[in-house]
Amino acid sequence: MKHVVSQHVRFGDVDGAGIVYYPRFFNYFHVAFEEFFGRVAGVPYDQMLYKERVGFPTVHVETDFGVPLRHGDAIDVEMTVSRIGKSSFVSTYRVLRGGKLCARAEITTATVNLDRMEAIPIPDRYRAALEKIREDTSS
Amino acid sequence: MKHVVSQHVRFGDVDGAGIVYYPRFFNYFHVAFEEFFGRVAGVPYDQMLYKERVGFPTVHVETDFGVPLRHGDAIDVEMTVSRIGKSSFVSTYRVLRGGKLCARAEITTATVNLDRMEAIPIPDRYRAALEKIREDTSS
Amino acid sequence: MKHVVSQHVRFGDVDGAGIVYYPRFFNYFHVAFEEFFGRVAGVPYDQMLYKERVGFPTVHVETDFGVPLRHGDAIDVEMTVSRIGKSSFVSTYRVLRGGKLCARAEITTATVNLDRMEAIPIPDRYRAALEKIREDTSS
Amino acid sequence: MKHVVSQHVRFGDVDGAGIVYYPRFFNYFHVAFEEFFGRVAGVPYDQMLYKERVGFPTVHVETDFGVPLRHGDAIDVEMTVSRIGKSSFVSTYRVLRGGKLCARAEITTATVNLDRMEAIPIPDRYRAALEKIREDTSS
Numbered sequence: 219m220k221h222v223v224s225q226h227v228r229f230g231d232v233d234g235a236g237i238v239y240y241p242r243f244f245n246y247f248h249v250a251f252e253e254f255f256g257r258v259a260g261v262p263y264d265q266m267l268y269k270e271r272v273g274f275p276t277v278h279v280e281t282d283f284g285v286p287l288r289h290g291d292a293i294d295v296e297m298t299v300s301r302i303g304k305s306s307f308v309s310t311y312r313v314l315r316g317g318k319l320c321a322r323a324e325i326t327t328a329t330v331n332l333d334r335m336e337a338i339p340i341p342d343r344y345r346a347a348l349e350k351i352r353e354d355t356s357s
Numbered sequence: 358m359k360h361v362v363s364q365h366v367r368f369g370d371v372d373g374a375g376i377v378y379y380p381r382f383f384n385y386f387h388v389a390f391e392e393f394f395g396r397v398a399g400v401p402y403d404q405m406l407y408k409e410r411v412g413f414p415t416v417h418v419e420t421d422f423g424v425p426l427r428h429g430d431a432i433d434v435e436m437t438v439s440r441i442g443k444s445s446f447v448s449t450y451r452v453l454r455g456g457k458l459c460a461r462a463e464i465t466t467a468t469v470n471l472d473r474m475e476a477i478p479i480p481d482r483y484r485a486a487l488e489k490i491r492e493d494t495s496s
Numbered sequence: 497m498k499h500v501v502s503q504h505v506r507f508g509d510v511d512g513a514g515i516v517y518y519p520r521f522f523n524y525f526h527v528a529f530e531e532f533f534g535r536v537a538g539v540p541y542d543q544m545l546y547k548e549r550v551g552f553p554t555v556h557v558e559t560d561f562g563v564p565l566r567h568g569d570a571i572d573v574e575m576t577v578s579r580i581g582k583s584s585f586v587s588t589y590r591v592l593r594g595g596k597l598c599a600r601a602e603i604t605t606a607t608v609n610l611d612r613m614e615a616i617p618i619p620d621r622y623r624a625a626l627e628k629i630r631e632d633t634s635s
Numbered sequence: 636m637k638h639v640v641s642q643h644v645r646f647g648d649v650d651g652a653g654i655v656y657y658p659r660f661f662n663y664f665h666v667a668f669e670e671f672f673g674r675v676a677g678v679p680y681d682q683m684l685y686k687e688r689v690g691f692p693t694v695h696v697e698t699d700f701g702v703p704l705r706h707g708d709a710i711d712v713e714m715t716v717s718r719i720g721k722s723s724f725v726s727t728y729r730v731l732r733g734g735k736l737c738a739r740a741e742i743t744t745a746t747v748n749l750d751r752m753e754a755i756p757i758p759d760r761y762r763a764a765l766e767k768i769r770e771d772t773s774s
Contacts, residue, residue, distance in 0.1 A: 229530055229541065230378035230523065232371070234428035234684055235749055239369040240693040241665065244658030245508065252507055263507065264568025267651055275703065276657040281696040286752070289373035290542025332652055335703070368669055368680065369662065373545055374610055379554040380522030384647065387519065391646055402646065403707025406512055414564065415518040420557040425613070429681025471513055474564070508656035510649070512706040517647040567651040 220296055221258055221351045223250040227291040237286035243321055244279075247311040250295040259347035271332045272341060277306070278326035285320035287313075293320070298353045305329045305337045307348055359435055360397055360490045362389040366430040376425035382460055383418075386450040389434040398486035410471045411480060416445070417465035424459035426452070432459070437492045444468045444476045446487055498574055499536055499629045501528040505569040515564035521599055522557075525589040528573040537625035549610045550619060555584070556604035563598035565591070571598070576631045583607045583615045585626055637713055638675055638768045640667040644708040654703035660738055661696075664728040667712040676764035688749045689758060694723070695743035702737035704730075710737070715770045722746045722754045724765055 225246055233239035251274075255263040266272050287293065294314045301308040306328045313321040329340045340348070364385055372378035390413075394402040405411050426432065433453045440447040445467045452460040468479045479487070503524055511517035529552075533541040544550050565571065572592045579586040584606045591599040607618045618626070642663055650656035668691075672680040683689050704710065711731045718725040723745045730738040746757045757765070 228523075229373045229526065229545075230380065232373050234368045234371050234375070234681065235690050235692070236373070236375070237692070239665075240696075241369065241658050241661035244661065245506075248507065248656075248658065262568060264566075264651065267507075267567075273652050275652070275654070275700070277700050279657075279696060279698040279700075283692070283694050283696075286692065288542075289545075290540060367662075368665065368684075373542065374551050374553070376553070378526075379557075380519050380526065383519035383522065384645075387517075387646065401707060403512065403705075406646075406706075412513050414513070414515070414561070416561050418518075418557060418559040418561075422553070422555050422557075425553065427681075428684075429679060507651045508658065510651050512646045512649050512653070514651070514653075519647065 219258075219350050220298065221250065221254050222294050222296045223253050224292065224294050225249060227287050227289050227293065229289055232289050237288055240283060243281070243283070243313065243323070246293065246295050246313060247297075247323055247325065250297045250311060251309070254297055254347070254351070255344075258350055259344055261343065266344075267332065270341070272338070272344070273330045273332040274327045275330060276325055277328050279323060281321065281323040283321045285315070285318065287315065287320055291315050298351050299348045300324070300353050302340070302345065302348050302352070305339050307340065310353070358397075358489050359437065360389065360393050361433050361435045362392050363431065363433050364388060366426050366428050366432065368428055371428050376427055379422060382420070382422070382452065382462070385432065385434050385452060386436075386462055386464065389436045389450060390448070393436055393486070393490070394483075397489055398483050400482065405483075406471065409480070411477070411483070412469045412471040413466045414469060415464055416467050418462060420460065420462040422460045424454070424457065426454065426459055430454050437490050438487045439463070439492050441479070441484065441487050441491070444478050446479065448487075449492070497536075497628050498576065499528065499532050500572050500574045501531050502570065502572050503527060505565050505567050505571065507567055510567050515566055518561060521559070521561070521591065521601070524571065524573050524591060525575075525601055525603065528575045528589060529587070532575055532625070532629070533622075536628055537622055539621065544622075545610065548619070550616070550622070551608045551610040552605045553608060554603055555606050557601060559599065559601040561599045563593070563596065565593065565598055569593050576629050577626045578602070578631050580618070580623065580626050580630070583617050585618065588631070636675075636767050637715065638667065638671050639711050639713045640670050642666060642710050642712060644704050644706050644710065646706055649706050654705055657700060660698070660700070660730065660740070663710065663712050663730060664714075664740055664742065667714045667728060668726070671714055671764070671768070672761075675767055676761055678760065683761075684749065687758070689755070689761070690747045690749040691744045692747060693742055694745050696740060698738065698740040700738045702732070702735065704732065704737055708732050715768050716765045717741070717770050719757070719762065719765050719769070722756050724757065726765075727770070
C-alpha cells in the first residue's frame with residue numbers, strides 16, 4: 219500500500235530564484251506525514267498528539283533535490299516506510315510531478331511521550347499502520 | 358520614543374510575482390512586537406508568555422500596502438501606540454525602506470490570561486511600556 | 497454562488513500560545529484566492545500570472561479575528577466579492593469552523609501588468625468571474 | 636575563520652508540540668547562508684542573484700536534530716565549508732544554544748546560471764570566500 223497526498227505549489231512557496239524555497243519541501247513531506255495518521259492509522263494527528271500525548275520528533279533527515287518545482291506545479295507526495303525499530307522508524311518521501319521524481323527524503327523519527335519528552339515504544343496501532351506502507355524492498 | 362527594529366527581506370519571503378508575499382509583512386510586524394517586550398518593557402516576550410501566562414492575541418488588523426518590497430531590501434519597522442484601553446490597545450507599524458513609507462498597519466490587540474484564555478487588564482508594567490511609545494498625535 | 501475552499505490547520509501553523517499564528521490566516525485567504533482562478537474563472541492562477549502577466553497585488557486589508565483556531569481544526573474559507581471597480585476590487589473572506597464564523601477579512605486588490613507593474617483594467621474574463629461570486633447585499 | 640549568525644527562535648516558529656517546527660531550522664541555515672555573501676564574500680546575496688545571475692540551488696541535505704528548541708531561545712548558527720568542488724560545495728551548519736550543539740546539517744549546493752539554470756564553475760570571488768570559512772579538519 220502506498221500513502222500519497224496530492225498538493226500544489228503555492229504562490230508563496232517560491233523564492234527569489236522563482237523556484238520552491240527548499241525548506242518548504244519539508245512542509246510538503248510533513249503534510250503527507252500528518253495525513254498518514256488520519257487516513258492510514260485511523261487517528262487524526264492532532265488527536266494523537268493532544269489526547270494520547272504521543273509525539274514524533276524528527277531526528278535525522280537526508281534529502282536529494284533533483285528537479286526544481288515552480289508555482290502552480292501539481293505534485294504527489296508518496297510516503298513509505300523502510301525501517302521500523304522499537305521506538306523509531308525511517309520513512310521515505312518521494313515528490314513526483316507528472317510521475318517524474320523531483321525530490322526524495324529519508325526521515326528518521328523518534329517516538330516520545332510529549333509530557334515527559336522521553337522515548338517510548340511505538341504504540342501498536344501506529345506500528346501496524348507503519349507496516350501497511352512498508353516498502354517491499356529497499357530503494 | 359520610537360521602537361524601531363531593522364530587518365531584511367529574505368530570499369524566501371517573496372512570491373511568484375517576485376515581491377514580498379503580503380502575509381509575510383505580518384511577520385515583520387510581529388518581530389517588532391516581540392522585540393518591544395524585551396527592549397522597552399524589560400521582559401522578554403517568551404518569559405511574559407510562559408512565566409506570567411500573559412498573552413496578546415490579535416483581534417483586528419487594518420493594513421495599507423503602498424510600495425512592494427523585494428528580496429534584499431533593508432527595512433525599518435517602527436512600532437508606536439495610538440490607543441491604550443483597559444485590556445486592549447492599538448499599535449501602529451510603519452515599514453520604511455530608505456526612509457520611504459512602504460506599508461502601514463494598525464493592529465488591535467487584546468490581553469488575556471493564557472491558561473483561561475480570558476480577557477485581563479493590561480498589567481501595569483506593560484501599560485507603562487506602551488505609554489513610552491505612544492504617539493504624540495494621531496497620524 | 498459561493499466559492500469555498502476547505503482547509504486544515506496544520507501542525508506548523510500554530511504559535512507559542514498554541515493557537516494559529518495570526519499571519520497564517522492570510523495564507524488561508526490566499527489559498528482560496530488562488531483556487532478562485534482555476535475553479536471559477538477557468539484559468540489557473542499560475543497561468544494567468546506567467547502567461548498573461550496579470551497580477552493582483554494586495555493594497556488594503558481589514559481583518560477581524562474572533563475565535564482562535566487550533567491545530568487539527570477543519571475550516572471552510574468562503575470568498576465573496578463586495579465591490580468591483582475599474583482596476584480594483586474588494587473581496588471578503590470568512591473562515592468558518594463547524595459553521596461558526598472565526599475570522600473575517602476584507603481585502604482590496606489592484607490589477608497590474610506584472611512586467612510594467614502598472615495598473616490595468618480588470619480583464620473581462622476575471623471581471624465576469626468576480627461577478628459570479630458577488631454578494632447580493634453587503635454584510 | 637568562522638561565519639556565525641545569531642538568531643532568535645520566534646513566536647511563530649514552533650509547532651503543536653511547542654518546539655521548533657523542524658522545517659524552520661532550514662530557514663535558520665539559509666539566513667546564515669544569505670549573510671555569508673554580504674559579510675564574507677563582500678557581495679550581498681541579492682546582488683549576486685539579480686545582477687550576476689549566479690544561483691546556488693540546494694541539491695542534498697543531511698541533518699541531525701539533537702536538542703529541541705523553544706520560542707525565545709537565542710541561537711548561534713555557525714557555517715563552515717568542508718568540501719569545494721568545481722561547481723559545487725558542501726557547507727556545514729551547527730546550531731548552538733548556550734554553546735551546546737542542538738542541530739547540525741551538511742548541505743550540498745550546486746552553482747548555476749539563473750537564466751539558463753545550468754551548472755557553472757563557482758566564480759573565483761565566491762570560491763575565495765568559501766575557502767575563508769573552510770574547516771581545518773573534517774568533523
